[in-house]
Amino acid sequence: MSKALEGIRVIDFTHDQAGPACTQMLAWLGADVIKIERPPKGDRARKLWYSDKADLDSYFFLLLNSSKRSIVVDLKTEEGKEIARRLVREADVVAENLGPGVMERLGLGYEAVKKLNPRAIYASVKGFGSFGPYSDFKCFEMIAQATSGGMSVTGYPDRPPVVTGVNVGDAGTGMHLTIAILAALVQRQATGRGQLVEVAMQEAVLNITRVKFTPTLSSGKPLERTGNRSLSGAYADLVRCAGAGSNDYVYMMLPPDNAEPFTALTEIIGREDLRTDERFKTPPARFTHTAQLTEIIEAWTMKREKHDVMRAFAGRGIPCGAVLDTTEVLADPHLRERGMVFDLEHPARGKFSMVGSPLRLSDSPTEVRPAPLYGEHTEEVLTSRAGYTAADVKSLREKGVIS
Secondary structure, three states, X not given: OOXXXXXXXXXXXXXXXXXXXXXXXXXXXXXXXXEEXXXXXXXXXXXXXXXXXXXXXXHHHHHHOOOOEXXXXXXXXXXHHHHHHHHHHOOOEEEEOOOOOHHHHOOOOHHHHHHXXXXXXXXXXXXXXOOOOOOOOXXXXXXXXXXXXXXXXXXXXXXXXXXXXXXXXXXXXXXXHHHHHXXXXXXXXXXXXXXXXXXXXXXXXXXXXXXXXXXXXXXXXXXXXXXXXXXXXXXXXXXXXXXXXXXXXXXXXXXXXXXXXXXXXXXXXXXXXXXXXXXXXXXXXXXXOHHHHHHHHHHHHOOOOHHXXXXXXXXXXXXXXXXXXXXXXXXXXXXXXXXXXXXXXXXXXXXXXXXXXXXOOOOOOOOOOOOOOOOOOHHHHHHHHOOOOHHHHHHHHHHOOEO
């Protein structure tokens, strides 16, 4: 069966997380993603973040680079630059998330690529964008959270701001860039021209955070942190469950515009009297007395395991979810049945749990291949995509231009 992006060629100069998250999504959708890595080590993510074995690629790299091909090219040499130019001439997408000015110094900035290939979509991730007072500043995940407003609304009111554990800065930016690339590819069908698409990390996180600005627009005041409470006026809280683990909780909500979940809750925990209790009989009252209601609910939940609590509540229409730790997520039967988490065989790492694509297209099923070894596809790509002969490749390798 053909894939949605079959025939689309991506030349990928990205590294770390924001760019690779984007190009991985394109690869999952069927694009041929050729990852350009530079000697002597390639993408720094290969040895980044819990690199448990010095001679193996990190799981951080494996989780972000599946279904791609890797070639190693020294872009500081003229021969290396020529390889890049040949690949760019035939590309549909050129993606990069290098520091400000790096691609320009390599002769591979947008204007240069546009001359080589006017149909190419040039996709760029920058921390603060290509212009503006912050444009020369470096940015990472936590910096994007801090400068977007996201960190200021995360945590408890009596404590400092907190970085969210979800990588909204890096992966969130990658998903925004993916959307922009797909839109540009559609527009190219009408115009025949490529274009520059740019996503700034600060702005991507701001977009994800935007609904938190609703109270500020009404009052003109900064939004206070609310911990686990909901801004909607609904009762919402973590409730403790049986066990001494740090994640033995269920998060639950009682929507303010639907009385049925509260009624169901009182029946499940055997406290129908709460329906007439002035502290809890209305949504505003439940919101005001969140702590007291949580204490009552916990008298029931703390005698039961979190998965049992989730099934009991969710089975009656109460919005809730057990707090699953990372090991539990990788073993979760729901995610396993849906194929979102599955076992993948890697030539060096062996079998490990892989997180797959959340996108499901009926006519374009996702096929996840292991992340490439360092320079695994150099000869294959140069001979099949860039017009080099086997003898050329041998010569380039002897000169140290490729690996």
